[in-house]
Each structure stands twice: as C-alpha cells, then as structure tokens.
Amino acid sequence: MTYIAALRRKNPLVICLTNDVVKNFTANGLLAIGASPAMSSCIEDLRDLLPYAQALLVNIGTVNPELGAFYKQAVTLANELAVPVVLDPVACSAGAFRREIALDLLVNHKITLLRGNAGEIAALVQAKHELDSKNATESITSVNHKSEKVAEVSSKGVDSAGVAKPGALAEQCAKAFQVLTVVTGPVDGISNGLKTVEVTNGSAMMPLVVGTGCLLGGFLAAFIGSKELQRLEEYDLFSATLWGLTAYSVAAEMAAETCENLYQRVEPGSFQIEFLNALYRMSDEDVKTRKNWHMTFNREQLGVYFICGTQDFKETDNSETAALRCIEMALQAGITMFQLREKGVGSLKGAAKVSFAKKVQELCETYQVPFIMNDDMDLAEELDADGVHIGQDDDPIELVRQRFPNKIIGLSIHSPEEYADSQVELADYIGVGPVYGTQSKGDAKAPIGPEGIQAVRNVDAEIPIVAIGGITVETTATIREHGADGVSIISAITKANDVAKVVKGFKKF
Numbered sequence: 001m002t003y004i005a006a007l008r009r010k011n012p013l014v015i016c017l018t019n020d021v022v023k024n025f026t027a028n029g030l031l032a033i034g035a036s037p038a039m040s041s042c043i044e045d046l047r048d049l050l051p052y053a054q055a056l057l058v059n060i061g062t063v064n065p066e067l068g069a070f071y072k073q074a075v076t077l078a079n080e081l082a083v084p085v086v087l088d089p090v091a092c093s094a095g096a097f098r099r100e101i102a103l104d105l106l107v108n109h110k111i112t113l114l115r116g117n118a119g120e121i122a123a124l125v126q127a128k129h130e131l132d133s134k135n136a137t138e139s140i141t142s143v144n145h146k147s148e149k150v151a152e153v154s155s156k157g158v159d160s161a162g163v164a165k166p167g168a169l170a171e172q173c174a175k176a177f178q179v180l181t182v183v184t185g186p187v188d189g190i191s192n193g194l195k196t197v198e199v200t201n202g203s204a205m206m207p208l209v210v211g212t213g214c215l216l217g218g219f220l221a222a223f224i225g226s227k228e229l230q231r232l233e234e235y236d237l238f239s240a241t242l243w244g245l246t247a248y249s250v251a252a253e254m255a256a257e258t259c260e261n262l263y264q265r266v267e268p269g270s271f272q273i274e275f276l277n278a279l280y281r282m283s284d285e286d287v288k289t290r291k292n293w294h295m296t297f298n299r300e301q302l303g304v305y306f307i308c309g310t311q312d313f314k315e316t317d318n319s320e321t322a323a324l325r326c327i328e329m330a331l332q333a334g335i336t337m338f339q340l341r342e343k344g345v346g347s348l349k350g351a352a353k354v355s356f357a358k359k360v361q362e363l364c365e366t367y368q369v370p371f372i373m374n375d376d377m378d379l380a381e382e383l384d385a386d387g388v389h390i391g392q393d394d395d396p397i398e399l400v401r402q403r404f405p406n407k408i409i410g411l412s413i414h415s416p417e418e419y420a421d422s423q424v425e426l427a428d429y430i431g432v433g434p435v436y437g438t439q440s441k442g443d444a445k446a447p448i449g450p451e452g453i454q455a456v457r458n459v460d461a462e463i464p465i466v467a468i469g470g471i472t473v474e475t476t477a478t479i480r481e482h483g484a485d486g487v488s489i490i491s492a493i494t495k496a497n498d499v500a501k502v503v504k505g506f507k508k509f
C-alpha cells in the first residue's frame, strides 16, 4: 500500500469546519503529512471553496445554533458536489444539543466517515436505537424492532476512557447508520459493518495533547480525498482509511521514541512537536513495518469461505501461478474469507511454502478479506495471519488460544459428540462436515449430510457454523436452511471454468 505517497502527490485540499481549540494544530498536522488545509466559517465562503476540495471535515467541538445550521448547509452542499464528508461528533456523549446535531447529519445526510472516541460513538448508537424504537411505536408496520445492547462507556466532556472492544462498537455503529466508523482510544477500531479491524499501535501520550482526535478527523479526510483508484469504491475507502488510521498511531510511536532519545522522557509539550515532525518524516514503509492490527471476526464472513492450496491445482502447468490467479479472481468476485490449506500430495514445503503464503496474504489484505492459516501455527505467527483453522488432531485449542488471543480461530467438528468434547467456547467459529463426499481431503470422514449440520445447530443455537465438504451452489440453500451461517468451498471454485460466476452463485444465499 502506498497511500501516504499518493496523498503527498495529490496534496488534497481538505476544508475544515472545526472547533476553536484545534484549528491551528489541525492545519499544522495536515500540512505535515502533505495535505492542504483550509478553514472556513460561512456558507458563502464554502460555496466558493468546496468545488475545489477533495474532502470536508465537520467537527462540532464548539458548535452553537448558528454553526449547527451552517454544518447542515455545508454537508448538503458537499453531498451535492460528491465531496466526501468526515464527521467528528465531539462530546456528543455530554450534551443533547450536540447529539441532536450529529444525529441529524448522520440520519438525514450522507456522511462518508464517522470518527469519534468510544463515548461519543456509543452515545450515537444509543440515540439511533431510541430514534428507531420511537419510530417503530409510531408505525403500525414496524412491529419487529429488536433492541441491541449498546456498549457501556464512561464519558465526561470531550474525552472518554476506552472500551473493551472498539471493533465491536465500530461495527455496531456502522450497521446502525450504514456509515464507515472509526472508534479511537487505547486501541482503535474501524468497521463498515462487514469488515472490522482493530489497530493497537499508538502512544499513551496522545490523550494528553488536546486535539489529537480532532486532527485525526482531518487526517483521515485527507487519505479519503487522495483516493486515486476508483476500482472498488468500498474497498478503497476502507483500506485508505485503515492505512491513515494506522499511520497516525505509528507517527505517535515514532514521536515517543524521538522524545525518549532526545530528552530521556516523554512529556506532552515535546511530544506534540515531535508528533508533527513524525507526520512530516514518515513514509508508507514505516506503516508497513510497524503496523499492528488484527481483523475481528463476524459471522457474515463465513458466507463464502474459500479454501485452497497449490495441491488443488496440480494438473495445471504451474500450480502456484494457477492458484494465485484463481484466488485473486475469487477475491474480486467477493469471497468473504480465505483459508490457505497447503497440505497433502504435491503441496509446497519450506521456503517455497512461506513465499507462496506471503503472496496470498498480500492478495487477501488488498481485498480486506480475512487470511486464515490451516494447521501451520508457526507460519501463522511468522506472517501474522488474521486467523488459524485447526482440526481435532492438531494443537489443542486451549494452547492455540493462549498463543493467539486476538486471532480468529476456527475448529473442525464432525458431530454433536465431538462438539460436546471440544472447548468450542475458545473458537470464533466451527467448521462442520464433511456434508457430502469430497476429493479434496484424503482422510475425510463419512459424509454427515445437511442433517449433520442441523444436529450440531440443535445443540448450539448461537455458535457460528460454516459447513464443509463437497458443497456446490445447488446444495447451498439446503445447507443454510439446516443452520449453517455459510459454506466452505474448495473444488467447486478451484475446478470452475468461470470462477467469478461460481463465487457470485454462492453469494446469492
């Protein structure tokens, strides 16, 4: 990824409608990374500037009734001009006036990215639930309203403590408002409702410098506004924002290190200066080598779960090239999870396996699809895969969970008996099968049929289940009716003449 280089080439004009406390810091931070900031305070001025802008930041930190009306006009104009909008709902957890303004912008306008701390985002999710229940009781047709518990976050004024699962909160918010959401704190979370990533880079000095959250809103607007590739809008938006979010926290780490070296301690004043210096100095390479993020699991990712290795392409001239081509086509067509299963007759070993695995991982990262490693825990650790999948005869799940507290863990299960004997509570999902006969696994057990899936579902109504073994597009509907959240596929995709068509077939369910 080269999003910082792209940003510097583009030098995006970011118009900031932001609060009185942070205007100077925001402008300096944007200049340091390579963007072009402009602060604006009235709609007459904005009408002149916005047509030339790559992004608009609306930060409600020092809102008043007049500014509230201005923000509404500004976002309306940005929507007309198709300029992306980042909203920072500063302190909306602390006051109803602010909250109503943020809520109106989110519900009645198009916001490209919402960025707030945990307290602010939790308050907005809560407010949306209340709005929905109010509408549901007013409307006789909406009788099936489900109320979901919102994360409890303590919050006072403009700062907030963190939340245990920032990814889950971001996901909840992304689903509630249909908006890409970034939740910041000791760990940051980003979600579009389907994909969720947590970023653990950063420095504990960040909350001691006022406006680091506010600058982040403008900073992410610059990354979004620098978007050059229009290939897949959603993918671009998500990965450009994730890269910007990570770059920001990496700069914080670099700043803390510089303070250590220069002063043998890290204090807010020098940290603020060194943070600006780090933004100026940093490159995509710094993000690449220091990024510390993990994808979090959600059951929708099991929808179309493609598994393969080079051994599944052994009848082609070059099985590695054929595998990479097939995997990229499948990713492009929309598979929701990928597992590398480099195993059995004809599979790669040693350095060749590592090098192939890295190429596959890069492809998965490009499409923001979880990259899961089958069996090989050491390689999963070396590559920092998003997750691992283990069978009943592999390392025991309690050891795997200890080793990888943050990774997605899948466990194979063949029957309700095996379910009862396994510590499934340590797994994120279980793979159940083989449903039908399969040629992809030499030592496969007897097929359990869709009824076998139902038998496991009957003993656990909640656990995410992916069915596996000889599944085709034609049998997917039945399998899902028997309780599976999705299907794992090997041969139906690796042997397909038209990979995209088959993947899209699986995606219909």
Ligand SMILES: Nc1ncnc2c1ncn2[C@@H]1O[C@H](COP(=O)(O)OP(=O)(O)OP(=O)(O)O)[C@@H](O)[C@H]1O
Binding pocket: 090, 116, 117, 118, 158, 159, 160, 184, 185, 186, 187, 188, 201, 202, 203, 204, 205, 206, 207, 209, 210, 211, 212, 213, 214, 215, 216, 248, 249
């Ligand atoms: N305890 C922490 N450790 C590391 N990084 C942190 C911590 N708290 C916040 N951050 C980082 O600080 C930045 C700002 O996030 P924060 O949640 O403090 O925003 P905020 O409360 O909106 O700030 P402000 O309103 O003062 O601008 C983010 O990049 C976040 O990752």
Ligand SMILES: Cc1ncsc1CCO
Binding pocket: 019, 021, 022, 061, 062, 090, 158, 210, 211, 214
């Ligand atoms: C301190 C403060 N008060 C209103 S906005 C702001 C900046 C941090 O969000």
Ligand SMILES: [Mg+2]
Binding pocket: 090, 091, 117, 158, 213, 214
């Ligand atoms: Mg803030």
